[in-house]
Amino acid sequence: MTAAPALAPAADIAIDVHGLSKSFGGREVVHDLSMQVKRGTIYGFLGPNGSGKTTTIRMLCGLLTPDSGEGTCLGYDIRRDADKIKRQVGYMTQRFSLYQDLSVRENLEFVARLYGVRDARGTARDMIKRLGLNGREEQLAGNLSGGWKQRLALGACTLPNPQLLLLDEPTAGVDPKARRDFWNEIHALAADGLTVLVSTHYMDEAERCHEIAYIAYGHLLAHGTVDEVIATSDLSTWTVSGDGLNALATELAGKPGIDMVAPFGTSLHVSGRDRAAMEAAIAPYRDREGVRWQHGEPSLEDVFIELMTRATDNFQ
């Protein structure tokens, strides 16, 4: 885990919150969460299902009131200035939440009018062109394919020229090509100075973020750049390849010093937090015939799975 970044001038910080907590029906979904997001960065928000990502995003844009904690979003107080935040934040919900029974054009015009855009029709037309939705503007949003729906939703939340985008698992269920296009678009937006907070499950997407944060069971467990997160994990990983890996995996799992055994394609990742204990544990297997051991860097996924397992032990 990296140390909290030094206090930057407020103008450079898009999101700055401290000690956010939120419970539903007595169950704490977000616990004492603090985070800072610099303007113009793409900030990846990772964590397993039900870890509190959506709840945190909703607290940031004023859709939920935190039980405790405070902070600012674009310089506005998240408790008092929800109305001002809403004017400058584009929020893309996890589930498609535009009107299925309105056409592409009608949905965009509706959003434009809500934000008081002067030429709603023209703005919508420009956005349709930009999204590559020409020829589909009269199609009902409900009849679009998953990838197009996602593009339309992104278009709708960038249309009022927000300063901050909150994207909640925007690429869930979208094909790889559409996902890549989507990320190119996000990078283009960030290059224009937009701040983007995006939650995701995909490791390749995490690696396309400038900074990431990992949250599990409502606790923020790690944050920083991808390299920082990997470097601070203290995880030592060996990659094993060869024959009889399934049997080897069963033998290794649960040995003291070995925290994680995970198959990756045709190889096996064996990781442990305590380097010495881990080396001792694998020593008897190092010379087994037909397998090759190689010391390697843990992948981001190794780090996350390990964080999650540890979180399960600590908080569940």
Place this chain on the structure above:
Amino acid sequence: MSVVPDHSRDARDPPFGFWRRSYAMVVKEFIQLRRDRVSFAMIVMIPVMQLLLFGFAINTTPRNLPTAVLLQEDSDLARSILKAMENTAYFRFTREVHTVQEFDDLLLSGKVLFGVEIPRGFERAVRRGDRPALLVAADATDPVAAGSAMSALGTVVQTALQHDLHIGDPASPPFEIRTHARYNPAASSRLNIVPGLVGTILTMTMLIFTALSVTREIERGTMESLLSMPITPVEVMLGKILPYVLVGFIQAILIIGIGVLLFGVPVYGSLTLLALLSTLFITTNLAIGYTFSTIAQNQLQAMQMSIMFFLPSILLSGFMFPFAGMPVWAQYIGEGLPLTHYLRIVRAIMLKGATLPNLQYDAVALLALMLLAMAIAVMRFRRTLD
């Protein structure tokens, strides 16, 4: 090309398959019903409400009907006659007026159903054997309400004379009661029902239009997006209500048009006033429907609330049964329903030619109900997903 069906054992229907599957469905439905509190409440509420209303509140030969007296002479005979009228239990004297204008206004606005006029010099005329007439004017827009009271008037003369036997000869009564059925002299129930239907149909359709509006956004997931955008609860409400004001207005024109053209119902009053107050009534119902929408958890609940509001509206507003014939508690509930006020308004304008001053009370009541509903809706509208 044909596909040979697979007759392997697994593909065959298990024994009692029909009953097992039906049973699975029954169990599932019961579980869902038990979880749905409002449906559960409706199972109990609707029959109880209906029974109580029909059993206690509804009286097709209504008694204690509000009556005004225009007393131009304060004599013993006049008092005996009024007493005799009250003894029939059909009349209850609620107002005493001093001018013909006041007398007419009370009937016009529907505050009283009957008016009794005892003319100046009445007792002297009786003693002289002039057989003077005593005027009983009835608001006959609702023939059911007025009918039985009117027929009871025949006995009044006899009863009155029992106390004043020294006057005249019972065989040829010394005075007559002249009844005047105003507004609907032919006692056509159609004249009463058609304007009533305007209100009833509008209540039903308007409620349902808006009752689903907020719950639909929540159920389809569009509410989350809407709430994240800069729009206030009042703006959402106005946006949801205004289109249907137009829809309701068209509907009202349709019903009134058919009523006039097909059923020959007259419109004696001002069409502009009718349009204005109908718009107010439409908006009130839309606001109430919208309020349900902000309270209900889902579309089914919103529908159920509308039905539970609609039932008493029909029964206690004076649409199906005479309002004046209901017990006082039921009348109080009725005063809280927009339909009650609108029925008075629409009947008064169409059949009696009433003007705004006659209808002030009901118009203000409608306005108050509308503002109350809107205030509740705006307060209930959740701006967050908490």
